Amino acid sequence: MRQELGDSMEQTVFVDVVLPVPIPQLFTYRVPRELSEYVQVGSRVVVEFGKSRVLTAIIAVVHHNPPPKYQAKYILELLDQIPVVTPSQLWLFSWVAEYYMCHIGEVMNIALPAGLKISSQSKIQYNPDFNNPELLSSEENTFLEFLLTQDSLTYDEVGRYLEKKDVNKVIKDLVAKHAIIVFEELKYKYKPKILKKIRLKRVYEGSEEVLQLIDSLEKSTKQQELILEYLSHIPIQDLPEKNKAGVEKTKLREAGVSDSSLKTLKDKGILEEIEVVISRFEESAGNPNKVIELSDAQREASNSIMEKFQEKQVVLFHGITGSGKTEIYIDLIQQVLASGSQVLFLLPEIALTTQIVTRLKRVFGSSMAVYHSKFSDNERVEVWRGVLDGTYQFVVGVRSSIFLPFDNLGLIIVDEEHESSYKQFDPAPRYHARDVAIMLAIKQHAKVLLGSATPSIESFFQAKANKYGLVSLNVRFGNAQLPEIRLIDVKKDRKEKTLVKDFSQLLLNEISSNLQNKEQTIIFQNRRGYAPYLNCQECNWIGQCDQCAVTLTYHMQSQQLICHYCGHRESTRKTCPDCGSTNVKSVGVGTEKIEDDLHEIFPEAVISRMDLDTTRAKNALQNIIGDFESGEVDILVGTQMISKGLDFDRVSLVGIYNADKMIHFPDFRAAERAFQLITQVSGRAGRREIPGKVLIQTGSPQNRILQFVINNDYVGFYESELIEREGYSYPPFTRIIEITVKDVDQTLAHQAANKLAEALSIRLGRERVKGPEKALVERIRNKFLFEVWLKLEKDKMNIQATKEYLKKEIVNLVTDKKFKSVQVIVNVDAV
Structure with a gap:
């Protein structure tokens, strides 16, 4: 592309760019002549x-064609x-946008780490042309006098000076009086980590020269001590070889070196200060050639x-x-790494990275990168650039890692592939990392390994249909028994x-026995908080979120009622707001x-x-796991976080507090999720020589799901579930597209959902269009939600043509004046 542009410099160069906005097109911009030869896809x-908006864009096309409808x-x-x-990433962005019915800019927005995107920040400065001080109040005059001493101020800085939270009115008034100018300042988010070092000038690298230098500083004791301290880190005989690298400034300071002596020696031209860009990640030695000792069963599975x-x-x-x-x-x-290809290891949750990363680091050391949302913006940029320049050939990360700039993938491992955490719910794109991984592998001619003790029904179905290969390992490692x-x-x-x-006597006896034997226990309850809600025993008042159709969860430690949908918080009530009674009690049980x-x-x-x-908090999860792993904790209480692949040697008992809530949930995947979750949590027990016990509290011990669990019969559960799914036309026999219509006006939202469902039924048939129905939580953040579901047979429907038709009908709906306030959200392959 550069050569082509170089041969035609007289032509104006244009670029089509991807912008991080929810608009279904690329935008054309003109390139200044001095940059023409440098722009690249x-x-x-x-x-x-x-x-007024200033955005970071990605060049998708470089060409010479001006846009026909507007001035670029x-x-x-x-x-x-x-x-x-x-180019492979741009292809993937486009595929994700098309498949998941969103816009390429939305994909770019979540794919690029924030540190690679510039942002604009509103700032104010004094207007040098202002000459009407009589228009100002005394407070405004005082503020302007302060502003004159500053180059510019952000809105936050204005607020701190005026001691006001909302400064918009003050700024608006000063702009109207032409006293200040508001402008946008670009902020570049990524900053490399800099290490400051001190070194001797080259003329003092010889033994004779440095000894003469020490003698010449005899009368300047502190300066002489500084040079001697420097030589304690780099001995005289090593100066020619190691002086160039210098000594960290902080090490000299820690030794008591004064800044004034340092400055004097720099001014004299004896020392110089240098800045070195370093990695934000700790160096760790691994042993990539370490031979992994596999059991016979493991070796057979690997082969x-x-x-x-x-x-x-x-x-x-x-x-x-x-x-x-x-x-x-x-x-x-x-x-795979030995063959020269890259590897991506996907995990469903940050919870899993702590233990697995520690184990992987022992083998792969600093050649391996980790990528997840608990990292800072700068750390994520460093991983991104490290993949780009080949520093990292192996990455372990959560779902967003799928968008890193790989160009030579050989293998993608999707561990715990059944986990719903691989699916993004909000915001768009609502993608599934497992399925995107498969498409990326096809594009890069790589292989995908899906691993799980409880595979998703869809993946096992594909394996049974011979579309995927299937390898099973049915024995535990070492002497461990199920x-x-x-x-x-x-x-x-x-x-x-x-x-x-609400604890059974049997469970309490086993916990007591475990404590006596110095063994560990896990108690699982898939609901956080202290209790689901507060209830007045006199008038039956229940604490409700005023923005969502859900009860507020009671958190005792923070003494707050919290909505787990919109985040609304309010202080715990000591008296009933309806009748004034003090007889307000918590109902239900959460982990707290x-x-x-x-x-x-x-x-x-x-x-x-x-x-x-x-x-x-950033390291809270790591600390909890570390304390439990080291044996400092006797009992770990947790939600589904504790089910995800964690490995603890001393756990001999797992108690499942309430299995029924998981099983009896209004969702076609409830049985699958309950089986997976109970099996996975149960699997934390007895992973070494200590025999394990799992006690499941239930009101329905004869339930078929629980019977499959206690018999460790995944295949039996799969076959049973498949019969039900086929009877009701659910995946894997169909693809489901969930359409949510929302508005602050309940009637309007319902009417819009009805109109959309009727329009879709004309083309697709009523048997494929379900709803509209109220969403499970019918109001969130003051908007009422209605759902329409499309069930599309995989072997009968042109899915892409159906999506195009759906797009057209959504546009028809939202461009209708009556429904202009309505929001429509499409979730392809809803889970």
Whole structure:
């Protein structure tokens, strides 16, 4: 492309760019002549969009054709002479946008780390042409006098000076009086990490020269001490070789060196200060050539996977909990890296990265990168650039890692492939990382390994249909045995009045025994908070969110009622707001209450909790896992976070507090999720020589799902579930597109959903269009939600043509004046 442009410099160069906005098109900008030879596909440019927005865009096309319908604006700045986005990525952005019915700009927006996007910040400065001070109030005059001493101020800085939260009115008034100017300042988010070092000037690198220097500083004791301190880090004999690298400035300061002595020696030309760009990640030594000792069963599974890859692009690895899938993954990763290709290891949650990363680092060290949302913007940019320049050939990360700039992938591993965490819900694109991984692998001629002890129904169906390869591993690693699983009938215990704070006597006895034996226990309850809601015992008032159709969850530690949908918070009420009664009680049980109850029952035990509330801080999750792994914690209470692949040697008991809530949920996937979750949590027990027990509290011990769980019968569950799915035309026999229509006006939202459903039914038939129905949570953030579901048979429907028709009908709806306020959200392959 550069050569072509160089041969025709007299022509004006234009670029079509992807902008991070929800608009279904690329935008054409003109390139200034001095930048014409440098623009390339995949480079970032700064452009003005509309009258006041300044955005980072990605060049998708370079050409010589002016736009026919508008005058192209000039790009403001070229940020990269070496592209940061590859052609393969641009292809993937486009595919995701098309498949998941969103816009390419929305894909770019979530794919690019924030540190690679510039932002504009509103600032104010004094207007030098202002000459009407009589128009100002005394407060405004005082403020302007302060502003004169500053180059410019951000809105936040104005607020701090005026001690006001809302400064918009003040600024608006001063602009109207022409006293200040408001402008946009571009902020570049990524900043490399700089290490300041001190070194001797080259003339002092020789032994004789440096000794003479020390003698010449005899009268300047502190300066002489500084040079001697420097030489304690780099001995005289090593100066010619190591002086260039210098010594960290902080090390000299820690030794008591004064800044004034340092400055004096720099001024004399004896020392110089240098800045070195360093990585934000700690260096760690690995052993990439380490031979992984696999059992006979593991070696057979690894070999089978490689054999299946000869004929299939995707292989499903069905290995039971504790079978040692991670060791097999390491063996495969080593083989692929040795061939010169890249590897991406996807995990569903940050919770999993802590343990697995530690194990992988022992082998791959600093050649491996980790990528997830708990990293800072700068850290994520460094991983992105490291993949781009070849520093990292192997990346472990969560779903967004699929958008990193790989160009030579050999293998993508999707661990715990059944997890719904791989699906993004909000904002768009509502993509599924597992399915995007398969498309990326096809594009880059790579292989995909899907691993799980409880595969998704869809993936197992594809394997049984011979579209995927299938490899099974049905024995645990080493001497570990599958845990004994028992069902506890809490209905019976309740009748006999043997429950203690809703814990069965059997579960409490086993926890007590575990404590005596210095073994660990996990208690699982898939609901965080102290209790689902507060209830007045006199008038039956229940705390409700005023923006969503849900109850407020009671959190005792923070003494707050919190909406888990919109985040609304309010202080806990001591009296009923309706009748004034003080008889207000918590109803139901969350992880916080279970932790509190266990403290009361077992005061001598060390108890910890792992849920969204306790793992918000950057290192909180790592600390919780570390404390439990080291044996400092006796009982770990948690939500589904604790089910995701964590491996603890000392856990011999898992208690599932309430299995019924998971099973009896109004969703066609409820049975599948319940089986997966209970099996995965159960799998945390007895992973070494210690035999494991799993106790499941339920009011329905004869439930078919629980029977499959206690018999460890995934295939039986799959076959049973498949019959039900086929009878009701659910996946894997159909594809589901969920359409949510929302508006602050309930009637209008319902009318719009009805109109859309009727229009779709004309083309698709009423049997394929379900609804509209109220959403499970019918109001969120003051908007009423109605859902329309499309069930599209895989073997009968042209899915792409149907999506195009759906797009057209949505445009028809939202451009109708009556429904202009209505919002329509499309979720392809809803899970």
